[in-house]
Amino acid sequence: MPTSLSIWVERVSALFLKEIKSELRTRYAFNSLLMFSVVTLTAVSFSVGQFTLSVQVKSALYWLILFFASMAGLAQVFIKEEEAKTSYLLKLASPPAIIYLGKFLYNWVLLLALQVIIIPLFVIFLNLELVNLALFLTVSFLGSLALSAATTIIGAIVSKANVKGALFAVLSFPLLIPVLVAGIEGAQLATSGAKFSEAWGQISLLLSFSVVMLTVSIILFEFVWSE
Amino acid sequence: MLWKILLFVVMTLIIIFANLWPPPQEKLGEVSRIFYFHVPVAWVSVVAFLVAMINSVQYLRTKNLQYDTNSAISSRIGLLFAFLATVTGSLFAKAAWGSYWNWDPRETSLFVLLLIYGAYLALRSAVPEESKKAALSAVYSILAFVTVPFLVFVVPRVFKSLHPTDSIVDKSMKIQMSGQVSSLFFPSLAAFTVLFFWMYHLEQKVEMKSKKEA
Amino acid sequence: MLSLKLESISKSFGYRQVLKGINLEVQPGQCCGIVGPNGSGKSTLLKIAAGLISPTSGKIRFADSNKIVTFDTARNSLFWIAPDLEFYGELTALENLSLFAKIRGLKKSRAEIVEQIDRVGLEKRENDQVGSYSTGMRQRLKFALALVCEPQILLLDEPGSNLDWQGVDFVDRFIRDLKQKTALCLATNNPDETKYADFSIHLG
Numbered sequence: 001m002p003t004s005l006s007i008w009v010e011r012v013s014a015l016f017l018k019e020i021k022s023e024l025r026t027r028y029a030f031n032s033l034l035m036f037s038v039v040t041l042t043a044v045s046f047s048v049g050q051f052t053l054s055v056q057v058k059s060a061l062y063w064l065i066l067f068f069a070s071m072a073g074l075a076q077v078f079i080k081e082e083e084a085k086t087s088y089l090l091k092l093a094s095p096p097a098i099i100y101l102g103k104f105l106y107n108w109v110l111l112l113a114l115q116v117i118i119i120p121l122f123v124i125f126l127n128l129e130l131v132n133l134a135l136f137l138t139v140s141f142l143g144s145l146a147l148s149a150a151t152t153i154i155g156a157i158v159s160k161a162n163v164k165g166a167l168f169a170v171l172s173f174p175l176l177i178p179v180l181v182a183g184i185e186g187a188q189l190a191t192s193g194a195k196f197s198e199a200w201g202q203i204s205l206l207l208s209f210s211v212v213m214l215t216v217s218i219i220l221f222e223f224v225w226s227e
Numbered sequence: 228m229l230w231k232i233l234l235f236v237v238m239t240l241i242i243i244f245a246n247l248w249p250p251p252q253e254k255l256g257e258v259s260r261i262f263y264f265h266v267p268v269a270w271v272s273v274v275a276f277l278v279a280m281i282n283s284v285q286y287l288r289t290k291n292l293q294y295d296t297n298s299a300i301s302s303r304i305g306l307l308f309a310f311l312a313t314v315t316g317s318l319f320a321k322a323a324w325g326s327y328w329n330w331d332p333r334e335t336s337l338f339v340l341l342l343i344y345g346a347y348l349a350l351r352s353a354v355p356e357e358s359k360k361a362a363l364s365a366v367y368s369i370l371a372f373v374t375v376p377f378l379v380f381v382v383p384r385v386f387k388s389l390h391p392t393d394s395i396v397d398k399s400m401k402i403q404m405s406g407q408v409s410s411l412f413f414p415s416l417a418a419f420t421v422l423f424f425w426m427y428h429l430e431q432k433v434e435m436k437s438k439k440e441a
Numbered sequence: 442m443l444s445l446k447l448e449s450i451s452k453s454f455g456y457r458q459v460l461k462g463i464n465l466e467v468q469p470g471q472c473c474g475i476v477g478p479n480g481s482g483k484s485t486l487l488k489i490a491a492g493l494i495s496p497t498s499g500k501i502r503f504a505d506s507n508k509i510v511t512f513d514t515a516r517n518s519l520f521w522i523a524p525d526l527e528f529y530g531e532l533t534a535l536e537n538l539s540l541f542a543k544i545r546g547l548k549k550s551r552a553e554i555v556e557q558i559d560r561v562g563l564e565k566r567e568n569d570q571v572g573s574y575s576t577g578m579r580q581r582l583k584f585a586l587a588l589v590c591e592p593q594i595l596l597l598d599e600p601g602s603n604l605d606w607q608g609v610d611f612v613d614r615f616i617r618d619l620k621q622k623t624a625l626c627l628a629t630n631n632p633d634e635t636k637y638a639d640f641s642i643h644l645g
Contacts, residue, residue: 007546014543018532025531085527089537091493092521093544095513153370157363161353170349174342175370178377209377216373220366223287227359227494356455 011094015102019077020109028080033073033114037065041118045125058128059187063180066147069114074107074151075168078159096222104152104214111144131193139186139199142206146179149213156224182206234421241415261319263411267419269312272340275305275423279347280372283365295361298368299351300430304423306344313337336378343371442469443505443518443593445490445624450499452485459485463499465626465642469593472616472625474638481645483628484523487596490626491521503594517545520590522583523598530572534558537571538586549589557588561611576603584615595619597627601634609633 023029044061053061081087090099119140122128130136151172158168186202196203245263279301286294316334317327328334350367354360447465451458459482467473475483488494490501492512503515528537535554542549558567561581571579580603587595600616601609616625616637627638635641 011544011546014540018529018536018540021536022529022531084530085525086529088493088521088526089528089541090544092491092516092519092526093541094546095516098544150370150374153366157350157367160359160363161350162355163353167349167353171346171367174339174346175374177339178374205377209374212373212377213370216370220287220369223362223366 008098011098012101012105015090015094015098016105016109019102019106023106023110029073029076029110030113032076033069033110034117036069036072037114037118038121040065040068041121041125048126053126055188055191056184058122058126059184059191061126062122062128062187063143063183065118066111066115066143066183067176067180070111070147070151071169071172073110073114074148075155075158077103077107077152077155079155082159091225096225097218099225100152100156100218100221103155104148104217107152107155108145108148111148112141115140115144129191132190132195135194135196135199136187136190138196138203139183139190139206142203142210143179143183143186146183146206146210146213147176149210149217150175150179153213153217153221153224156221160224178205178209182209230421231425234418234425237414237418238422241411241418244411245415259323261315263415265312265315265319266412267416268308268315269337270416271419271423272305272309272312272337274420275301275308276340276343276372276375278427279305280368283368286361286365287369290358292357292361295365296434297427297431298365299348300427300434302344302347302368304426304430306341306348308423309337309341309344313341339378347371442622443503443510443515443624444468445594445626446502446504447486447490448500448502450486450489450496450501452482452489452494453497460489460496460644463642463644465490467594467624467626469624470621471640472620472627472638474635474641475626475628475644476630476635476641477644479630483644484525484598486644487521487523487598487626487628488525491519491596492516493521515594517547518593519596520587520592520594521596521598522587522600523596524602525598526583528571528579528582531570533568533570534563534574534582534585535567537582538589541586542589545590547590554589557585558582560588561585562607577605577608580604581608581611584611592623594624595626597625597629599629599631599634600627601629601631 078087081090119128119130119136123130151168154168154171154175157171161167182202182205186199186206189199189202241263245260279298282294282298282301285291286298313334316337320329320334321327347364347367351360351364354363445465445467447463450460450463450465452460463486465473465475465486475486477483485494489496492501501512503510503512528534529540532540535551535558538554538558539549539551542554555567558564561584563578563581563585566574566578571582574582584600597616600612604612616627619625620637625637627634629635
């Protein structure tokens with residue numbers, strides 16, 4: 001007898017897998033993310049040339065690229081439903097919370113997939129030294145969790161508004177400042193070889209931010225989603 | 228009516244006395260007098276945010292559009308006060324430390340507050356339909372409010388604070404102001420808060436009147 | 442068996458009032474017709490009943506043999522067919538239908554879904570992307586999805602639109618088959634379709 005939690009997990013996974021499938025077939029979002037990151041990275045590397053960037057600058061660059069890539073690539077998650085008019089199909093199928101969770105997981109996985117590609121590129125092009133690799137990956141992992149938690153509901157808000165392009169970035173940026181600060185600091189610590197215990201503040205901030213954002217988003221999502 | 232006159236008198240007295248009466252703060256000099264205006268104004272910009280958020284929650288609970296109007300009014304006034312706080316703070320920074328902007332924690336937090344207000348108003352202007360506008364901006368205002376505690380924790384650790392905190396609040400977090408200073412500061416704080424609520428109330432009347440005429 | 446009741450439903454979009462104080466009650470085995478000129482709010486009313494739009498005022502109640510049931514519970518037993526319902530063009534018919542079933546938490550095997558796709562006349566097309574379907578085929582697919590879901594409340598908005606005479610024939614059989622076990626609401630301008638209704642409400 002399946003528990004209601006396992007049914008929920010199945011329902012959310014169904015939506016999540018569909019997002020992945022759609023994305024693999026159309027590649028809209030991931031292409032935006034990747035293109036933006038690669039172009040920025042190569043442009044910086046090229047213009048910096050022989051000059052060595054400090055650890056602070058590299059960490060900041062890493063998070064800036066993640067942030068702006070998210071602005072470019074994650075905005076469409078709900079807009080494409082509105083434009084294709086498939087939101088009725090989703091509304092008919094399930095309560096708002098499941099829709100939100102499926103989309104949130106999809107955004108997170110997109111960011112993780114992006115990081116798999118750009119972290120090696122950073123190492124190659126900008127000589128990023130991952131002295132404490134585990135810490136760096138943890139910070140990136142949690143940071144993308146936090147980024148996704150905040151941007152998913154903003155994406156839903158923007159999908160209902162008129163001028164969609166710049167609005168997403170304008171709304172997301174103030175909310176993401178704590179994430180950027182903690183992420184940059186965490187990345188700095190990791191590339192300077194600090195131990196996990198030193199980065200505990202940043203890690204706990206990213207984690208608690210994600211939990212709070214997710215909770216609040218799930219509660220508020222239906223006000224955005226319903227007409 | 229009487230309280231308006233009282234407010235006028237009190238504020239005039241504050242402006243005069245702030246510039247003449249208490250001796251200037253030791254480390255900073257005459258410039259420190261701006262403290263009587265800068266801090267209350269910054270305080271009010273935060274109060275306005277709180278008022279906006281509470282109204283947002285009420286709107287989502289009751290769907291009464293009046294709460295949405297209140298939220299918008301409070302945000303507009305809050306933006307004005309945040310802007311004033313930034314300007315006064317910036318002038319002080321130039322006079323006391325040599326540059327207009329330093330990204331110290333208080334400055335950064337105020338900056339974020341400005342961004343939040345700006346984003347909120349941008350969102351409102353991007354949604355023409357009333358109930359949708361109300362729902363979306365209410366959600367955003369609550370989201371923004373929820374990130375504020377994180378800001379408070381994150382920002383102070385980033386840069387060493389230039390802000391003169393130790394002159395007012397000592398290590399045990401007790402307010403330590405001389406009698407002269409506090410007798411001017413707290414009335415100023417109260418006066419600006421009253422001013423905010425008066426402006427808020429006026430805006431409400433203006434909105435109601437323009438709705439009737441529409 | 443679920444029944445549907447709309448109490449005093451009003452809906453305004455901004456300043457434009459589309460529906461005012463509409464009352465409606467449908468029991469299982471009944472079919473309620475919703476008629477009125479274009480723009481009178483028929484589609485809007487059905488969308489409200491389907492939970493896709495919220496009314497400006499009024500209540501929607503679902504009851505199971507006189508016991509009130511929440512919308513979240515009723516949602517899984519409800520279905521809506523309308524021109525506004527769109528599938529994901531980049532997914533195949535089979536993928537669209539099994540996605541819907543899974544999100545609803547229904548356990549339907551691939552074979553069961555394919556059976557319904559075949560039943561609406563789309564044999565051998567289940568692995569084609571819906572983007573390649575004609576509008577008539579998409580309309581039939583909506584019926585296939587309805588069959589997969591086995592709804593107790595079915596809301597139909599111009600069901601015969603985009604269909605050729607074979608499709609219309611199919612819709613006829615479909616409605617007659619389902620009518621005994623379902624509470625039906627049918628919005629239409631087509632006089633051929635109003636014959637299914639046991640009673641009607643007029644809008645506009």
